[in-house]
Amino acid sequence: MSQLTLDHASASVEFNKNEPRVDWHDETLWFVRTKRDRAVAQIPEWEQLREAASQIKNHVLSNMHDLLVQFEENAKQNGITVHWAADGAEHNAIIHGLIQKAGATRMVKSKSMLTEECHLNDYLTQHGIEVIDSDLGERIVQMRKEPPSHIVLPAIHLTKADVGETFHEHLGTEKGATDPQYLTEAARQHLRETFLTRKVALTGVNFAIAETGGFVVCTNEGNADMGAHLADVHIAAMGFEKIIPRAEHLGVYLRLLARSATGQPITTFSSHFHRPRPGQEMHIVIVDNGRSRQLGRPDFRNSLKCIRCAACMNTCPVYRRSGGHSYHSAVAGPIGSILAPNLDMKQNADLPFASTLCGSCSNVCPVKIDIHDQLYKWRQVLMQEGYGPTAKTVSMKAMATVLESPRLYRMAGKIGRGVLRFAPVTVENRFNPWYNQREMPEPPAESFRDWYVNHKKS
Amino acid sequence: MKVGLFIPCYIDQFYPQVAIATLKLLEKVGCDVEYPLQQTCCGQPMANSGYAHLTGGCNDNFVSNFAGYDYIVSPSGSCTLHIKHHLHATNETAATQIRSRIYELTEFLTDVVKVSTLEATFPYRVGLHQSCHGQRGLHLAQMSELVAPPFSKPVQLLNLVKDLELIQLDRRDECCGFGGTFCVTEEAVSAKMGKDRVADHLRHGVHYITGVDVSCLMHMEGILKRANSNVQVKHIAEILTATL
Ligand code: SF4
Numbered sequence: 041m042s043q044l045t046l047d048h049a050s051a052s053v054e055f056n057k058n059e060p061r062v063d064w065h066d067e068t069l070w071f072v073r074t075k076r077d078r079a080v081a082q083i084p085e086w087e088q089l090r091e092a093a094s095q096i097k098n099h100v101l102s103n104m105h106d107l108l109v110q111f112e113e114n115a116k117q118n119g120i121t122v123h124w125a126a127d128g129a130e131h132n133a134i135i136h137g138l139i140q141k142a143g144a145t146r147m148v149k150s151k152s153m154l155t156e157e158c159h160l161n162d163y164l165t166q167h168g169i170e171v172i173d174s175d176l177g178e179r180i181v182q183m184r185k186e187p188p189s190h191i192v193l194p195a196i197h198l199t200k201a202d203v204g205e206t207f208h209e210h211l212g213t214e215k216g217a218t219d220p221q222y223l224t225e226a227a228r229q230h231l232r233e234t235f236l237t238r239k240v241a242l243t244g245v246n247f248a249i250a251e252t253g254g255f256v257v258c259t260n261e262g263n264a265d266m267g268a269h270l271a272d273v274h275i276a277a278m279g280f281e282k283i284i285p286r287a288e289h290l291g292v293y294l295r296l297l298a299r300s301a302t303g304q305p306i307t308t309f310s311s312h313f314h315r316p317r318p319g320q321e322m323h324i325v326i327v328d329n330g331r332s333r334q335l336g337r338p339d340f341r342n343s344l345k346c347i348r349c350a351a352c353m354n355t356c357p358v359y360r361r362s363g364g365h366s367y368h369s370a371v372a373g374p375i376g377s378i379l380a381p382n383l384d385m386k387q388n389a390d391l392p393f394a395s396t397l398c399g400s401c402s403n404v405c406p407v408k409i410d411i412h413d414q415l416y417k418w419r420q421v422l423m424q425e426g427y428g429p430t431a432k433t434v435s436m437k438a439m440a441t442v443l444e445s446p447r448l449y450r451m452a453g454k455i456g457r458g459v460l461r462f463a464p465v466t467v468e469n470r471f472n473p474w475y476n477q478r479e480m481p482e483p484p485a486e487s488f489r490d491w492y493v494n495h496k497k498s
Numbered sequence: 499m500k501v502g503l504f505i506p507c508y509i510d511q512f513y514p515q516v517a518i519a520t521l522k523l524l525e526k527v528g529c530d531v532e533y534p535l536q537q538t539c540c541g542q543p544m545a546n547s548g549y550a551h552l553t554g555g556c557n558d559n560f561v562s563n564f565a566g567y568d569y570i571v572s573p574s575g576s577c578t579l580h581i582k583h584h585l586h587a588t589n590e591t592a593a594t595q596i597r598s599r600i601y602e603l604t605e606f607l608t609d610v611v612k613v614s615t616l617e618a619t620f621p622y623r624v625g626l627h628q629s630c631h632g633q634r635g636l637h638l639a640q641m642s643e644l645v646a647p648p649f650s651k652p653v654q655l656l657n658l659v660k661d662l663e664l665i666q667l668d669r670r671d672e673c674c675g676f677g678g679t680f681c682v683t684e685e686a687v688s689a690k691m692g693k694d695r696v697a698d699h700l701r702h703g704v705h706y707i708t709g710v711d712v713s714c715l716m717h718m719e720g721i722l723k724r725a726n727s728n729v730q731v732k733h734i735a736e737i738l739t740a741t742l
Contacts, residue, residue, distance in 0.1 A: 049684045056686040066694070070669070077642060086645035355643065357673045361690045394684065396677030396691075397546065398630035403643035416546065423548030436549040443507070443544075444555025446536040453511045473682040477689035478720030481512045488510045488517035492533050 045387075048394040051366035065197060066360040072193075073354040075303030076404075083299070093292050094408035097345035100283055104335060107250040107283045108326065114253025115324060118315040125327045128158030134325050135160060135242065135275055139169055142273045142321075144239045150257070150264035151175040152244030153191050153348060154277050154327060156370040157383075172234045174263040176227055183210040189364025191371055192301050192350040197363050231263065241267035245278035245324070246310075246347070247293060251286040254314035255324065258297060258307040265311050273321045276313070280326050281344040293347060296406035300349035334382045339417045343378045345407040352401035352411055358394055367391060374401035378414040381422060389427035392418035450489070457483035501529045502567035504600070506577045507539040509712050516712055519735040520573040520603055526739070527611050529571075534563035542580040546678045550584065557587045565592040569610065570600040573735050575632020575710045576678075578602040582636070602636055603735060604710055608651045613658070620740045621661035622706050625699035626652055627718065628671045629711035638710065642671050652710055652734055659737060665702040672698070676717040692721045700729065707731045 046054065056062055080086045100107060112122045125131035131154075139147055147164070149155065149171055161171050161182070173182045177194035181187065183206050188194030195203070200218040207213040213226045243264040248255040255276060257264045268274040284293065298304040316322035335341050353359045353373030364372035369380040369388060374395065380388035392415045401411040422428065428436075442448045460467060460483040468475050486494075501524060505517040524531045540560065541553035560581070564570050572578045581600050587593040607613045628650070632638045639650035656664055675681070675691025682688075696718050699707050707722075707729065709715050715731040722729050 049686070052684060053686040056690055059690075062690060080645055083645065357675065357691050358684070358687050361687050361694075393548075393680070394687075396630065396673050396675060396680050396688075398673035398677075399634035400630070400641070400643060400671075400673070403634060403641055419546070419548030420550050424551060428548060432547070433549075436544055436547060436552060440544055440549070440552040440555060443539040443541070444559055446538055446559065449507065449538040453507075457511060473685035474720070476685055477724060478692070478717065479723035481716050481719065483512060484514050486514065488505050488514035489533075489535065491514050491518065492521075493535070496533070 045368040046366075047390040048362065048366050048368070049390065051368070052362035052394075055363045055366055056361070061199075062361055064199070065363060068196060069354045069360045072302060073351075073404075076300060076351060076354065077303075079299040079303040079305065083295070089292060089296055090406050090408050093296055093347075093406055094345065096284060096289050096292065097407050098342070099285065100281070101335065101341055101344060103285075104280065104283070107285060108280055110250040111248055111253055111283055112326075114251070116253070118253045120253065120315065120322045120324055123323060123325045125325055125329070127329045128327075131158045131277065131325055131327045131329065132160050132163040135277070136164060136167055136169065138273060138275055138323055139164070139240050142240050144169075144273075146170045146172070146238055147240045147242060148172050148174050148234050148238040148267045148271070149242040150244065150259060150267055151178055151194075152242065152277050153188075153370055154244060154279050155242070156187060158327070158329065160277075172231075172238075174231050174234065174261075174267055175259070176224065176261060176263075179227060179231070180206055183207075187365070187370065189372065190350060190353060191348050197365065231266075235266045235270050238267065238271055240273045240275065241271035242275045242277060243268055245276050245282050246297070247290060248278055248283050248324075249285075249287050249290065250283055252314065254312055255282075256290065256294075256310055256312050258294075258310045260302075260304075260308045262309045265309060268311075268313070269317075272319070273323070274313070274316065276322070276324045278324060278326055280328060280331055281346075297347055297349050300351040300404070300406040330383050334379070337382070339421075340378060340382065340414055342409055343375065343382075343411075343414060345409055346375050346379075347407055349406055351404045351406065355400045355404045356395075357398065357400070358396065362394070367394065374411045374415070375409070378411060378418060381418050385422060385425060385427055389422045392416075392422065450487075453487055457487070461485075499529055500568045501531045502564045502570045503531050503533045504537065504540075504564065504570050504572040504577070504581075505533065506572065506574045506712070508716070509573065512716070513712050513733070516573055516733040516735055519733065519739045520571075523603070523607075523735050523739050524571060527607065527613055529611070532567075537563045540577040540580045541584070542577055543678055545580065545584055553584075554587075557585055557593070558589075560585065561587040561589050561592045561596060564596050565589070567599065569606065570596060571603055571606045572600065573603045573710070573733060574712060575602045575629050575636055575638060576713060579631045579635040602632055602638065602710060604632075604651045604655055605636060605638055608654055613655065616655070616658040616738055618658070618738050618740050619660040619742050620737050621742075623663045623665055623702075623704050624656065624706045624708055624737070625665050625667060625702060625704040626650075626656065627674060627695065627699075627707055627709035627714055628652070629709050629714045630671075630673050632710045633671055639671070655734065655738055656708070659740070662737070665699075665704055667698045667702065669698055674714045674718055676714045678713070681717055688717070689721070692717050696721050696725075696727075700727070704729060706737070708734050708737055710734055
């Protein structure tokens with residue numbers, strides 16, 4: 041990861057320097073959004089499903105403690121070892137300890153945004169453990185030493201040519217090759233060798249079921265299964281909000297997840313893990329890392345309902361035109377922008393502003409998170425806590441003073457229009473961000489109020 | 499039916515013709531309209547920038563201008579939405595009443611006045627930009643994210659205009675990227691969104707782009723002008739009052 045993180049606006053300026061690439065990024069993700077629209081339109085009860093999913097999660101958020109304890113008991117009875125981690129550091133240390141105990145120095149890992157959030161790969165690498173990501177997209181960005189730019193499509197910011205170049209460098213494929221079939225085959229051979237030789241495999245968790253003590257992992261490539269089934273030790277890492285009360289609730293989420301994510305009826309592999317196979321060890325690491333703090337914030341708690349489908353990213357017109365890396369956070373896009381300030385307000389104070397509050401995210405969200413309202417609320421919290429730039433605070437105070445006084449407002453309006461009419465060069469310059477790519481509006485001689493007073497009062 | 503006309507600050511200053519059209523339209527459909535002279539702004543620029551705590555004075559001023567009207571009507575979805583959701587004031591009883599009585603122009607015409615005919619003619623190809631705050635916030639039209647029957651209050655009204663040809667966009671309700679202060683703080687993304695939005699209209703050969711929010715139109719107008727396009731923007735009130 042690069043050390044110097046740009047704020048969202050500056051990173052977007054960089055991203056937008058290559059406009060054809062922005063167009064391609066936008067169109068690719070819009071294609072996914074369109075696929076999602078077609079898939080959900082085939083379900084007449086779609087809105088009721090969303091409501092059900094939302095209410096089950098509300099129940100979960102209100103009964104978090106009991107459900108987690110119930111899950112722990114049942115998982116233990118199934119022969120799964122349960123670990124609790126208060127933060128990312130504990131999560132990393134627990135996993136490192138398990139790898140050491142297994143006498144391994146290498147691990148294969150399927151997709152888990154939680155491990156990204158906790159920077160597990162960096163941590164293990166520093167401790168001499170080699171980690172190979174087995175999701176194809178994850179593997180591509182891993183070779184490039186980049187974080188994923190999207191939670192479902194981690195390498196969506198890269199073109200076929202970029203991938204060909206990366207594979208040429210790391211897997212020895214032919215230079216200039218862009219044929220997806222050829223490149224995928226190369227990756228498959230490379231990963232097959234990995235699966236066969238790793239004693240420890242880590243997976244994420246999509247849903248953990250309190251009632252049964254089992255968990256479900258959804259992938260389209262079957263890579264989680266390959267890793268977990270071939271390894272002696274299976275570690276599953278989960279944020280505690282992944283819990284659902286009963287197995288019967290799974291149907292609701294499995295129907296929503298894949299359709300919202302990619303427009304598929306269901307993910308290709310929805311694998312249920314309930315107990316280790318004979319001779320295997322199964323561990324689950326349940327992580328807090330700020331989640332209980334978010335649970336304690338009434339305005340933001342239901343961000344924990346998220347099932348990580350990424351529909352909000354695909355639909356977000358800002359995300360599509362700024363790229364995932366501009367959010368400088370493991371989870372990008374609208375949902376990331378309401379989760380990240382909880383982790384670090386100072387570092388992520390820019391993210392709730394990376395939105396036009398168009399509201400598309402909230403309405404596409406399968407669990408009905410009020411994402412854009414939370415973005416608005418985070419803005420209030422962050423500015424009140426003093427994370428706003430001083431210049432902005434000063435200008436907002438001035439603005440408030442003008443707008444609360446009808447007399448000052450009219451004076452400022454007159455002066456403003458005058459300046460625009462008679463000395464446009466003062467605003468039509470490169471220091472005015474509006475003018476960079478847009479013309480200024482043409483100011484009229486009289487305001488509406490002037491007109492009204494002149495015409496109506498007669 | 500006494501209607502208080504709320505004209506957002508930038509319309510007052512830069513687009514008086516939109517306010518005039520709105521006033522004429524409301525009078526034409528039989529409303530008794532008054533424009534309170536001491537109004538300024540709804541406070542949204544501060545609130546959306548995270549400074550809702552500085553909007554007290556603005557809110558009190560709004561309440562003292564608009565208390566007591568049967569309806570408050572505004573040619574702006576986004577300012578209307580802001581008032582509906584966020585207006586609180588020293589006189590909270592009056593603020594509560596205002597929140598429930600404020601309407602965006604097109605929803606007022608379709609839902610309250612129930613307009614079924616208009617004497618307007620506009621013989622051009624027109625693209626409608628569904629501004630997000632009006633569409634998704636006030637639910638002026640069905641949004642493409644939901645599985646629900648389609649409807650659109652602005653379209654319902656535009657269909658009453660003689661000779662107007664409404665075109666279909668490829669992305670029927672994508673945001674234009676204006677977003678209040680977003681248009682300057684996130685200039686790169688904002689301008690790119692605006693360019694893409696305009697391109698969708700141009701692809702379909704429009705003569706005019708219309709909408710219920712002047713802010714979005716101002717943004718797209720700036721982009722059209724920079725590109726030396728002869729396509730123009732017009733607020734929906736201007737089209738609904740257009741005659742040959
Ligand atoms: S917030 Fe909603 S739409 Fe976004 S990833 Fe989570 S579940 Fe999906």
